[in-house]
Amino acid sequence: MWDPRFVMPNQAPPEGKRFGKSNVDLLSTRFPVSHLGWGHWYTLRELEDSTNEFADENVIGEGGYGIVYRGLLKDNSYVAVKNLLNNRGQAEREFKVEVEAIGRVRHKNLVRLLGYCAEGAHRMLVYEYVDNGNLEQWLHGDVGPHSPLTWEIRMNIILGTAKGLTYLHEGLEPKVVHRDVKSSNILLDRQWNPKVSDFGLAKLLGSDSSYVTTRVMGTFGYVAPEYASTGMLNERSDVYSFGILIMEIITGRNPVDYNRPSGEVNLVEWLKSMVASRNAEGVLDPKMTEKPSSRALKRALLVALKCVDPDSHKRPKMGHVIHMLEADDFPFREDRRTGREPGRPHRDSLMRATESGDSSGYDSGTLANRAR
Ligand SMILES: Nc1ncnc2c1ncn2[C@@H]1O[C@H](COP(=O)(O)OP(=O)(O)OP(=O)(O)O)[C@@H](O)[C@H]1O
Ligand SMILES: [Mg+2]
Numbered sequence: 500m501w502d503p504r505f506v507m508p509n510q511a512p513p514e515g516k517r518f519g520k521s522n523v524d525l526l527s528t529r530f531p532v533s534h535l536g537w538g539h540w541y542t543l544r545e546l547e548d549s550t551n552e553f554a555d556e557n558v559i560g561e562g563g564y565g566i567v568y569r570g571l572l573k574d575n576s577y578v579a580v581k582n583l584l585n586n587r588g589q590a591e592r593e594f595k596v597e598v599e600a601i602g603r604v605r606h607k608n609l610v611r612l613l614g615y616c617a618e619g620a621h622r623m624l625v626y627e628y629v630d631n632g633n634l635e636q637w638l639h640g641d642v643g644p645h646s647p648l649t650w651e652i653r654m655n656i657i658l659g660t661a662k663g664l665t666y667l668h669e670g671l672e673p674k675v676v677h678r679d680v681k682s683s684n685i686l687l688d689r690q691w692n693p694k695v696s697d698f699g700l701a702k703l704l705g706s707d708s709s710y711v712t713t714r715v716m717g718t719f720g721y722v723a724p725e726y727a728s729t730g731m732l733n734e735r736s737d738v739y740s741f742g743i744l745i746m747e748i749i750t751g752r753n754p755v756d757y758n759r760p761s762g763e764v765n766l767v768e769w770l771k772s773m774v775a776s777r778n779a780e781g782v783l784d785p786k787m788t789e790k791p792s793s794r795a796l797k798r799a800l801l802v803a804l805k806c807v808d809p810d811s812h813k814r815p816k817m818g819h820v821i822h823m824l825e826a827d828d829f830p831f832r833e834d835r836r837t838g839r840e841p842g843r844p845h846r847d848s849l850m851r852a853t854e855s856g857d858s859s860g861y862d863s864g865t866l867a868n869r870a871r
Contacts, residue, residue, distance in 0.1 A: 537599050537602040537603045539613055539614030539615075539625075540595075540614055540615055540617070541614055541616045541623070541625055542618065543616055543618045543619075543621055545572070545573075545616075546570060546580055546623060546625070548573075549570030549578065549580070550568040550569070550570040553566075553568055559579060562683070562697075564581065564583050564584060564697075565582045565583045565584045566581075566582050567579055567580065567581050568580045568582065570625075570628075576628075577628035577630070578625050578626060578627065578628050579625070579627070579628045579629070580623055580625055581623060581624040581625075581626065582621075582623050583622040583623060583624065594617050594622060595617060597699075598612070598615045598624065600675075600699065601675075601698065601699035601700075602614070602615075604666075604671065604675065604698070604699075606662070606666045606670075607659075607692070608659045608660065608663030608666070608692070608693055608694055608695060609663045609666065609667070609694060609695050609696075609698060610626050610686055610694045610695065610696040610697075611626065611627040612624060612625070612626055613625045613626060613627060626696070629686035629687065629694050630688060630689065631686075631687040631689050632686070633683045633684070633685060633686050633696075634656065634682040634683070634685040634686075634687060634693070635681070635682035635683040635685075636683075638682055638747060638748065638751055638784075639682075639751070642786070644786065645786055646751070646784065646786035646787055646788075648748075648787070649788075649789060650790070650791040650795070652691045653748045653749070653787075654791075654795070654799065654824070655691065655692075655693075656685065656687070656691065656693045656748060657744075657745055657799070658821065658824050658825070659693040659694075660680075660685055660693045660695055660741070660744065661741065661817055661820050661821045662821060663693070663694070663695040663698075664677065664680065664695065664737060664741060664817045665816075665817040665818045665820075665821055667695075667698055667734075667737075668734045668737065668816070668817050668818075669816070669817065674734060675698055675699050676732060676733055676734050676736070676737055677695070677698045677737050677740075678701035678732050678736070678737070679697055679700070679701055679740075680695075680721060680737050680740035680741050680744060681718045681721045681740065681743075681744065682744060682747055682748075684696050684697045685744070701732075719754075720743065720754030720755040720766070721739075721740040721743045721744070721754055722739075723735070723736035723739035723740065723811065724739075724809055725811050734816075734817075735811040735812070735814050737817070738806050738814045738817060738820070739806060739807055739814065741806055741817070741820070742802075742803045742804070742805070742806025742814075743766065743767065743803075743806075743807060745799060745802060745803035745806065746766050746767065746770050746782075746803050746807075747766065749782060749783065749784065749796070749799060749803070750766065750770065750783065750784055751784030751785070751786055752766050752769075753766065754766045754767075767807055769782075770782055770800070770803075770804075771804070772853075774800060774804075774849055774850070774852075774853050775850065775853045779793070779796055779797060779800060779849065780793065780796065782800070783796070797830075797849050798823070798824070798830065799824070800849060801823075801829075801830050801848055801849050801852055802815075802820055802823050802824055804849070804852035804853060805823075805852060806820065808855055813855075830848040830849075
């Protein structure tokens with residue numbers, strides 16, 4: 500159906516609705532048309548209708564930016580409507596420009612932003628609806644004694660997430676830093692394909708103290724240590740968070756869990772100590788029924804450890820992460836090059852990766868205080 504509010508510059512309206520040669524210019528004076536090539540804006544009325552007046556039974560969940568509702572549009576498609584807490588009082592124009600930058604990003608492993616609503620003080624984002632919950636729920640929710648997430652599914656989630664992030668970091672100009680990579684921001688479809696959500700939001704909604712004061716930028720446990728000292732995040736900090744995410748997916752443990760014994764509270768430190776004591780198999784999520792080969796496990800652990808290197812410049816780029824995850828002989832070839840003992844090359848590179856300093860930021864009073 501042709502919608503006058505949504506006209507791409509190179510998309511002609513159907514026959515009978517043409518306005519001559521420069522129909523886009525003409526249209527933009529007649530109708531409110533986006534000049535940036537993207538943008539479907541929804542009226543408040545439309546979103547109220549789709550969510551049954553933002554009814555409680557349509558609430559999917561609530562995060563740091565506001566409440567998310569499930570909506571059913573007139574064309575029978577489901578959407579997720581994020582009703583933003585707008586106490587930053589962002590001007591409509593500024594909001595639109597920044598939202599459009601996010602909206603133009605398309606990738607099969609990124610949740611698609613369909614449009615937005617900016618009426619009066621209301622600020623809402625409308626996303627494609629991803630219908631199988633988020634990764635946090637599947638890893639830490641009540642799924643019974645056996646997780647449906649097999650090793651293969653988990654590796655597929657890691658790889659798909661890496662592809663989405665690589666696109667944000669390396670496929671766009673200007674690049675997009677996610678700033679809040681974590682399991683609740685990885686949504687899943689029925690085939691367990693991962694879709695990264697909320698990219699660009701930290702920038703859009705700001706981290707300044709005028710915005711939701713209880714919220715730190717990023718989420719405790721996933722934030723790179725350099726944030727504690729500089730307060731700055733860049734794409735290398737996303738790589739760090741991604742490393743934590745890999746560990747979480749392999750172990751089924753939270754990045755920081757105060758319910759565990761003291762040596763196990765911090766996931767990175769516990770995992771390093773397990774690997775250092777040659778017990779890599781011991782880190783596997785006990786809810787995973789089939790165990791991976793030791794080679795596959797070590798490959799994934801090594802990538803995770805490289806990603807959380809305390810020295811941000813030593814962390815791999817996301818594109819390199821994909822390469823390492825997909826290369827069958829990683830890290831074997833690397834070890835052969837450095838002349839390690841041929842029988843157990845993987846163990847050597849893994850052991851080396853545990854030897855870098857405290858990468859967790861866990862002992863940092865600054866970070867811990869900020870997170871409270
Ligand atoms: N596009 C979507 N489709 C389906 N469910 C979604 C969608 N976007 C968000 N959700 C769900 O809505 C809930 C709230 O999400 P929200 O992003 O607000 O919180 P969060 O991810 O826990 O924290 P944060 O605000 O830090 O991102 C989560 O359960 C999330 O899985
Ligand atoms: Mg989220």
